[in-house]
Amino acid sequence: MSTDTSTASDTSETVDEPDAATVAELESRIEELEASLAAVEADDGPKKMSIIATKGTLDMAYPPLILASTAAAFGWEVQVFHTFWGLDILHEERSKNLKLSAVGNPNMPMPNAIAALPGMDSMATKMMRKKIADNNTASIEELIQTSLDMGVEFQACQMTIDLMDYDEDDFYDGVTTGVGAATALQFMGDADVQLFV
Amino acid sequence: MSSELDSSEVTETLDVQGANCPMPVIKTKQAIDGLSTGDVLEVVATDSGSMSDIKGWAETTDGVELVDQVEGDGVYTHYVRKTE
Numbered sequence: 618m619s620t621d622t623s624t625a626s627d628t629s630e631t632v633d634e635p636d637a638a639t640v641a642e643l644e645s646r647i648e649e650l651e652a653s654l655a656a657v658e659a660d661d662g663p664k665k666m667s668i669i670a671t672k673g674t675l676d677m678a679y680p681p682l683i684l685a686s687t688a689a690a691f692g693w694e695v696q697v698f699h700t701f702w703g704l705d706i707l708h709e710e711r712s713k714n715l716k717l718s719a720v721g722n723p724n725m726p727m728p729n730a731i732a733a734l735p736g737m738d739s740m741a742t743k744m745m746r747k748k749i750a751d752n753n754t755a756s757i758e759e760l761i762q763t764s765l766d767m768g769v770e771f772q773a774c775q776m777t778i779d780l781m782d783y784d785e786d787d788f789y790d791g792v793t794t795g796v797g798a799a800t801a802l803q804f805m806g807d808a809d810v811q812l813f814v
Numbered sequence: 815m816s817s818e819l820d821s822s823e824v825t826e827t828l829d830v831q832g833a834n835c836p837m838p839v840i841k842t843k844q845a846i847d848g849l850s851t852g853d854v855l856e857v858v859a860t861d862s863g864s865m866s867d868i869k870g871w872a873e874t875t876d877g878v879e880l881v882d883q884v885e886g887d888g889v890y891t892h893y894v895r896k897t898e
Contacts, residue, residue: 683835687836687839687871690836690843690844690871691871692876754834755833767843
Protein backbone atom coordinates (compact mmCIF):
# COMPACT_ATOMS: atom_id res chain seq x y z
CA MET A 618 0.00 0.00 0.00
CA SER A 619 2.67 2.45 1.00
CA THR A 620 4.56 1.66 -2.20
CA ASP A 621 1.43 2.42 -4.25
CA THR A 622 0.97 5.78 -2.61
CA SER A 623 4.54 6.76 -3.31
CA THR A 624 4.13 5.71 -6.98
CA ALA A 625 0.98 7.83 -7.29
CA SER A 626 2.71 10.85 -5.84
CA ASP A 627 5.63 10.31 -8.22
CA THR A 628 3.21 10.27 -11.16
CA SER A 629 1.54 13.49 -10.07
CA GLU A 630 4.91 15.17 -9.83
CA THR A 631 5.68 14.05 -13.37
CA VAL A 632 2.39 15.56 -14.57
CA ASP A 633 3.08 18.83 -12.78
CA GLU A 634 6.46 19.18 -14.37
CA PRO A 635 6.42 17.68 -17.85
CA ASP A 636 9.74 17.32 -19.51
CA ALA A 637 10.98 19.95 -21.94
CA ALA A 638 10.42 17.73 -24.97
CA THR A 639 6.70 17.32 -24.17
CA VAL A 640 6.27 21.04 -23.61
CA ALA A 641 7.95 21.84 -26.90
CA GLU A 642 5.75 19.30 -28.66
CA LEU A 643 2.58 20.75 -27.16
CA GLU A 644 3.64 24.29 -27.95
CA SER A 645 4.28 23.42 -31.56
CA ARG A 646 0.91 21.64 -31.71
CA ILE A 647 -0.81 24.77 -30.32
CA GLU A 648 0.94 26.93 -32.92
CA GLU A 649 -0.20 24.56 -35.64
CA LEU A 650 -3.82 24.67 -34.45
CA GLU A 651 -3.77 28.45 -34.10
CA ALA A 652 -2.48 28.74 -37.65
CA SER A 653 -5.21 26.50 -39.04
CA LEU A 654 -7.87 28.34 -37.02
CA ALA A 655 -6.62 31.65 -38.43
CA ALA A 656 -6.84 30.17 -41.93
CA VAL A 657 -10.43 29.06 -41.31
CA GLU A 658 -11.38 32.48 -39.93
CA ALA A 659 -9.68 34.27 -42.83
CA ASP A 660 -11.72 32.23 -45.29
CA ASP A 661 -14.86 34.29 -44.71
CA GLY A 662 -15.72 34.86 -48.35
CA PRO A 663 -19.31 35.46 -49.39
CA LYS A 664 -21.96 32.90 -48.49
CA LYS A 665 -22.89 30.45 -51.20
CA MET A 666 -26.34 29.26 -52.25
CA SER A 667 -27.12 26.37 -54.53
CA ILE A 668 -30.60 25.79 -55.95
CA ILE A 669 -31.75 22.84 -58.02
CA ALA A 670 -34.72 23.92 -60.18
CA THR A 671 -36.68 20.96 -61.55
CA LYS A 672 -40.13 22.39 -62.28
CA GLY A 673 -41.27 24.42 -65.28
CA THR A 674 -44.72 25.65 -64.31
CA LEU A 675 -45.33 29.36 -63.90
CA ASP A 676 -45.80 29.12 -60.13
CA MET A 677 -42.71 26.96 -59.61
CA ALA A 678 -40.48 29.20 -61.72
CA TYR A 679 -40.78 32.13 -59.34
CA PRO A 680 -39.28 30.82 -56.06
CA PRO A 681 -35.83 29.89 -57.43
CA LEU A 682 -35.56 33.15 -59.36
CA ILE A 683 -36.70 35.36 -56.50
CA LEU A 684 -34.34 33.65 -54.05
CA ALA A 685 -31.43 33.68 -56.50
CA SER A 686 -31.73 37.38 -57.34
CA THR A 687 -32.23 38.35 -53.70
CA ALA A 688 -29.25 36.29 -52.53
CA ALA A 689 -27.18 38.01 -55.21
CA ALA A 690 -28.31 41.33 -53.71
CA PHE A 691 -26.92 40.06 -50.38
CA GLY A 692 -23.59 39.65 -52.13
CA TRP A 693 -23.83 35.84 -52.04
CA GLU A 694 -22.40 33.60 -54.71
CA VAL A 695 -25.40 31.88 -56.31
CA GLN A 696 -25.66 28.91 -58.63
CA VAL A 697 -28.98 27.57 -59.97
CA PHE A 698 -28.86 24.19 -61.66
CA HIS A 699 -31.85 23.65 -63.96
CA THR A 700 -32.85 20.14 -64.89
CA PHE A 701 -35.89 18.44 -66.48
CA TRP A 702 -38.77 20.96 -66.74
CA GLY A 703 -36.70 23.47 -64.82
CA LEU A 704 -34.87 23.97 -68.13
CA ASP A 705 -37.94 25.77 -69.51
CA ILE A 706 -37.26 28.67 -67.12
CA LEU A 707 -33.95 29.31 -68.91
CA HIS A 708 -35.35 28.58 -72.38
CA GLU A 709 -35.70 31.99 -73.99
CA GLU A 710 -38.88 31.16 -75.90
CA ARG A 711 -40.55 28.72 -73.51
CA SER A 712 -39.91 30.89 -70.44
CA LYS A 713 -42.30 33.50 -71.84
CA ASN A 714 -45.00 30.87 -72.13
CA LEU A 715 -44.84 28.97 -68.83
CA LYS A 716 -48.17 27.47 -67.80
CA LEU A 717 -50.07 26.91 -64.62
CA SER A 718 -51.75 23.56 -64.11
CA ALA A 719 -55.39 23.64 -63.10
CA VAL A 720 -55.33 19.94 -62.18
CA GLY A 721 -53.90 18.55 -58.96
CA ASN A 722 -53.90 21.86 -57.18
CA PRO A 723 -56.45 21.78 -54.35
CA ASN A 724 -56.23 25.56 -54.03
CA MET A 725 -57.80 26.00 -57.47
CA PRO A 726 -61.40 27.12 -57.18
CA MET A 727 -62.69 24.22 -59.29
CA PRO A 728 -62.94 20.43 -58.97
CA ASN A 729 -60.29 18.33 -60.76
CA ALA A 730 -62.95 16.82 -63.05
CA ILE A 731 -63.65 20.27 -64.47
CA ALA A 732 -60.03 21.44 -64.29
CA ALA A 733 -59.09 18.50 -66.53
CA LEU A 734 -61.29 19.76 -69.38
CA PRO A 735 -59.49 21.12 -72.46
CA GLY A 736 -58.57 24.79 -72.19
CA MET A 737 -58.64 24.91 -68.40
CA ASP A 738 -54.85 25.13 -68.03
CA SER A 739 -54.74 28.08 -70.43
CA MET A 740 -57.55 29.76 -68.56
CA ALA A 741 -55.82 29.26 -65.19
CA THR A 742 -52.57 30.53 -66.70
CA LYS A 743 -54.25 33.59 -68.19
CA MET A 744 -55.84 34.43 -64.85
CA MET A 745 -52.52 34.04 -63.05
CA ARG A 746 -50.69 36.20 -65.60
CA LYS A 747 -53.29 38.92 -65.15
CA LYS A 748 -52.85 38.77 -61.38
CA ILE A 749 -49.07 38.98 -61.77
CA ALA A 750 -49.40 42.01 -64.04
CA ASP A 751 -52.00 43.71 -61.79
CA ASN A 752 -49.84 43.15 -58.74
CA ASN A 753 -46.83 44.60 -60.55
CA THR A 754 -44.88 41.44 -59.81
CA ALA A 755 -41.71 41.09 -61.87
CA SER A 756 -41.93 38.86 -64.95
CA ILE A 757 -39.89 35.66 -65.26
CA GLU A 758 -37.83 37.28 -68.00
CA GLU A 759 -37.11 40.34 -65.87
CA LEU A 760 -36.01 38.17 -62.93
CA ILE A 761 -33.70 36.11 -65.13
CA GLN A 762 -32.13 39.20 -66.67
CA THR A 763 -31.74 40.88 -63.27
CA SER A 764 -30.19 37.73 -61.80
CA LEU A 765 -27.75 37.43 -64.70
CA ASP A 766 -26.81 41.11 -64.34
CA MET A 767 -26.11 40.50 -60.64
CA GLY A 768 -23.81 37.59 -61.31
CA VAL A 769 -26.08 34.60 -60.67
CA GLU A 770 -24.74 31.50 -62.40
CA PHE A 771 -27.55 29.69 -64.24
CA GLN A 772 -26.70 26.19 -65.36
CA ALA A 773 -28.69 24.07 -67.81
CA CYS A 774 -28.22 20.33 -67.28
CA GLN A 775 -26.73 18.87 -70.45
CA MET A 776 -28.31 15.43 -70.09
CA THR A 777 -31.83 16.90 -69.96
CA ILE A 778 -31.09 19.40 -72.78
CA ASP A 779 -30.41 16.33 -74.94
CA LEU A 780 -33.37 14.44 -73.49
CA MET A 781 -35.80 17.28 -74.25
CA ASP A 782 -34.28 17.87 -77.69
CA TYR A 783 -33.39 21.44 -76.82
CA ASP A 784 -30.50 23.26 -78.41
CA GLU A 785 -27.82 25.08 -76.44
CA ASP A 786 -28.70 28.26 -78.35
CA ASP A 787 -32.29 28.10 -77.05
CA PHE A 788 -31.22 29.48 -73.67
CA TYR A 789 -30.70 33.04 -72.52
CA ASP A 790 -27.27 34.53 -73.17
CA GLY A 791 -25.12 33.94 -70.10
CA VAL A 792 -26.61 30.54 -69.24
CA THR A 793 -23.98 27.83 -68.79
CA THR A 794 -24.57 24.58 -70.66
CA GLY A 795 -22.48 21.43 -70.86
CA VAL A 796 -22.71 20.69 -67.15
CA GLY A 797 -24.04 17.78 -65.12
CA ALA A 798 -24.77 16.46 -61.66
CA ALA A 799 -21.11 16.46 -60.61
CA THR A 800 -20.81 20.18 -61.32
CA ALA A 801 -23.91 20.86 -59.24
CA LEU A 802 -22.70 18.69 -56.38
CA GLN A 803 -19.23 20.22 -56.35
CA PHE A 804 -20.78 23.62 -55.62
CA MET A 805 -23.45 22.24 -53.27
CA GLY A 806 -20.85 20.55 -51.09
CA ASP A 807 -19.38 23.95 -50.40
CA ALA A 808 -22.61 25.91 -50.21
CA ASP A 809 -24.15 27.38 -47.05
CA VAL A 810 -27.69 27.07 -48.43
CA GLN A 811 -28.90 24.25 -50.67
CA LEU A 812 -32.44 24.16 -52.02
CA PHE A 813 -34.34 21.77 -54.24
CA VAL A 814 -37.33 23.28 -56.05
CA MET B 815 -32.91 55.97 -35.05
CA SER B 816 -34.46 59.05 -36.70
CA SER B 817 -32.38 61.42 -34.62
CA GLU B 818 -29.30 60.10 -36.40
CA LEU B 819 -30.52 61.34 -39.76
CA ASP B 820 -30.73 64.83 -41.10
CA SER B 821 -32.65 65.13 -44.39
CA SER B 822 -29.70 67.00 -45.89
CA GLU B 823 -27.70 63.80 -45.47
CA VAL B 824 -29.65 61.99 -48.19
CA THR B 825 -27.41 61.58 -51.20
CA GLU B 826 -29.87 59.97 -53.58
CA THR B 827 -33.50 58.91 -53.68
CA LEU B 828 -34.66 55.64 -55.20
CA ASP B 829 -38.33 55.38 -56.10
CA VAL B 830 -39.56 51.77 -56.08
CA GLN B 831 -43.22 52.58 -55.54
CA GLY B 832 -45.42 49.91 -57.08
CA ALA B 833 -42.62 47.34 -57.24
CA ASN B 834 -42.96 44.14 -55.24
CA CYS B 835 -40.71 41.47 -53.76
CA PRO B 836 -37.90 40.99 -54.64
CA MET B 837 -37.42 44.18 -56.65
CA PRO B 838 -37.22 46.80 -53.84
CA VAL B 839 -34.25 44.97 -52.28
CA ILE B 840 -32.57 44.32 -55.62
CA LYS B 841 -32.94 47.90 -56.81
CA THR B 842 -31.68 49.14 -53.43
CA LYS B 843 -28.58 46.96 -53.76
CA GLN B 844 -27.98 48.18 -57.32
CA ALA B 845 -28.37 51.83 -56.28
CA ILE B 846 -26.04 51.38 -53.28
CA ASP B 847 -23.39 49.91 -55.59
CA GLY B 848 -23.34 53.20 -57.49
CA LEU B 849 -22.79 55.34 -54.37
CA SER B 850 -19.68 56.20 -52.36
CA THR B 851 -18.81 55.32 -48.77
CA GLY B 852 -20.77 57.46 -46.33
CA ASP B 853 -23.57 58.24 -48.80
CA VAL B 854 -27.16 57.75 -47.70
CA LEU B 855 -29.77 56.27 -50.02
CA GLU B 856 -33.43 57.06 -49.48
CA VAL B 857 -35.69 54.28 -50.75
CA VAL B 858 -39.38 55.06 -51.25
CA ALA B 859 -41.52 51.93 -51.50
CA THR B 860 -45.19 50.93 -51.35
CA ASP B 861 -44.50 47.23 -50.69
CA SER B 862 -45.33 46.63 -47.02
CA GLY B 863 -42.94 43.65 -47.03
CA SER B 864 -40.09 46.05 -47.69
CA MET B 865 -40.06 47.03 -43.98
CA SER B 866 -38.86 43.56 -43.04
CA ASP B 867 -36.99 42.82 -46.28
CA ILE B 868 -34.80 45.94 -46.46
CA LYS B 869 -34.00 45.50 -42.75
CA GLY B 870 -33.07 41.85 -43.25
CA TRP B 871 -30.99 42.66 -46.29
CA ALA B 872 -29.14 45.51 -44.55
CA GLU B 873 -28.40 43.38 -41.48
CA THR B 874 -27.05 40.51 -43.58
CA THR B 875 -25.10 42.47 -46.16
CA ASP B 876 -21.61 43.83 -45.54
CA GLY B 877 -20.96 47.49 -46.21
CA VAL B 878 -24.45 48.86 -45.57
CA GLU B 879 -26.24 50.15 -42.51
CA LEU B 880 -29.95 50.78 -42.04
CA VAL B 881 -30.23 54.28 -40.60
CA ASP B 882 -33.99 54.65 -40.41
CA GLN B 883 -37.35 53.35 -41.63
CA VAL B 884 -40.45 55.52 -41.75
CA GLU B 885 -43.95 54.17 -42.33
CA GLY B 886 -46.81 56.41 -43.31
CA ASP B 887 -49.90 56.40 -45.52
CA GLY B 888 -49.05 53.31 -47.56
CA VAL B 889 -45.54 54.55 -48.25
CA TYR B 890 -42.50 52.99 -46.62
CA THR B 891 -39.30 55.02 -46.65
CA HIS B 892 -35.95 53.50 -45.85
CA TYR B 893 -32.60 55.19 -45.29
CA VAL B 894 -29.54 53.10 -45.97
CA ARG B 895 -25.96 54.27 -45.52
CA LYS B 896 -23.08 52.82 -47.49
CA THR B 897 -20.37 52.13 -44.91
CA GLU B 898 -17.59 50.67 -47.02
